Amino acid sequence: MSDDDIGKAVREWAETRRLDRVHLERWLALDAISAAAMLEAATRLRLRVGQLQASLEMLEEIALVDGTRVSAVLARAPLKRILEGAGPTPARARTFVDRLRAMRFPRLSRALEQMRTEVAGLKLPHAITVALPKDLGSDELRVEIRAQSADGLWQSLRALTERMEGMERIFDLLGGLALKA
Numbered sequence: 001m002s003d004d005d006i007g008k009a010v011r012e013w014a015e016t017r018r019l020d021r022v023h024l025e026r027w028l029a030l031d032a033i034s035a036a037a038m039l040e041a042a043t044r045l046r047l048r049v050g051q052l053q054a055s056l057e058m059l060e061e062i063a064l065v066d067g068t069r070v071s072a073v074l075a076r077a078p079l080k081r082i083l084e085g086a087g088p089t090p091a092r093a094r095t096f097v098d099r100l101r102a103m104r105f106p107r108l109s110r111a112l113e114q115m116r117t118e119v120a121g122l123k124l125p126h127a128i129t130v131a132l133p134k135d136l137g138s139d140e141l142r143v144e145i146r147a148q149s150a151d152g153l154w155q156s157l158r159a160l161t162e163r164m165e166g167m168e169r170i171f172d173l174l175g176g177l178a179l180k181a
Contacts, residue, residue, distance in 0.1 A: 034070035045093040
């Protein structure tokens with residue numbers, strides 16, 4: 001595929017999905033191999049516009065930090081497995097964006113994994129769910145309790161109270177990240 005063909009295919013993709021001009025120009029500014037690799041990823045994963053915008057930004061940042069091209073980042077094993085893998089396309093697209101985020105923000109990814117480990121270590125009853133914030137730019141933790149009776153609610157509250165030390169560790173991790181984000 002020639003450089004002109006790649007540019008034309010990128011413009012067609014952008015036009016049919018109403019990609020904004022700024023991101024289209026950024027995409028077209030990539031070297032031809034990177035633009036084609038991005039087009040292949042967008043097509044294979046059927047990326048939504050927001051997913052493409054986020055992916056393009058993170059890919060450019062990763063490539064800049066690593067001193068390489070976007071196409072080289074896309075060729076890395078974790079991303080290649082997602083692109084060539086099986087399974088529902090929307091799930092693969094979400095995993096792709098999440099993997100890029102982990103590559104772009106490795107400290108935040110490690111902290112999120114540490115918090116997930118802390119939550120799992122609490123061994124809370126099934127009636128209690130602890131939800132970490134999605135972007136870790138917040139220090140807000142969501143705790144959901146499902147109960148079918150007052151006794152069930154009291155049991156859940158006692159279980160949560162008994163594990164407050166672990167909950168405090170999670171809040172400390174979140175607070176530190178929110179300050180750095």
